[in-house]
Amino acid sequence: MPKGLSEKAENLLRRVVILGKAYQREDVPRRILVKTTAVGEDEYEAVAEALVEAGLAESFVDSEYAGLRATPAGKERVRGPGKPASEAVGRRRRGMYARVSTVETSPAKLHTATHFFRQQVLAQLQQMEGFKGFIVLGNRQKGKLLGVALWESEEVMHSTEEVVSGRRGGIPHPPGGATVDEENYEVFILEVSS
DSSP states (O other), rough: OOOOOOHHHHHHHHHHHHHHHHHHOEEHHHHHHHHSSOOOTHHHHHHHHHHHHHSSSEEESSSSOEEEEOOHHHHHHOTTTTGGGGGSSSSSSSSSSEEEEEEOOOOOGHHHHHHHIIIIIIHHHHHHHHEEEEEEEEEETEEEEEEEEEEEHHHHHHHHHHHHTTTTSOOHHHHHOOOEEEEEEEEOOOOOOO
């Protein structure tokens, strides 16, 4: 980073690059950046302006929202020269991470809920940068499902939270079901035999 930029500016730029990939568009809305970084609403303008003045980001305003997009120089700063977004530098830990969502529905609607996860949730997750897999576990007697989304890093998992939680307060839930809990975990062991 050029001299004079704060750690908050560095973190904001990193989030713009990673969320830009998760959204599959360059523009990242201000409300999401404020919600997912340590930059508060009252200091956003100053931190964003520092990135713009350094040539690392551009601000935008359209009919729906305002926000930031990283410039090529900003992307290179975050990723390192010639590296993909999945290798972005920063305070992320290597390994795999999981977001576990608990959904409850009636046992009679379990098939519908499972179909919903396959058609709606999985399709959405597969479009996100850093997505590694998805498992749905079910208990037919209790009408309970556990959705386990696997991510390549903690940073990517947290970056995608706003994208996923923008739908009804968490992973979208099937008609007649409710998401009752969401927790994040580090994956210690993952072994799958074919």
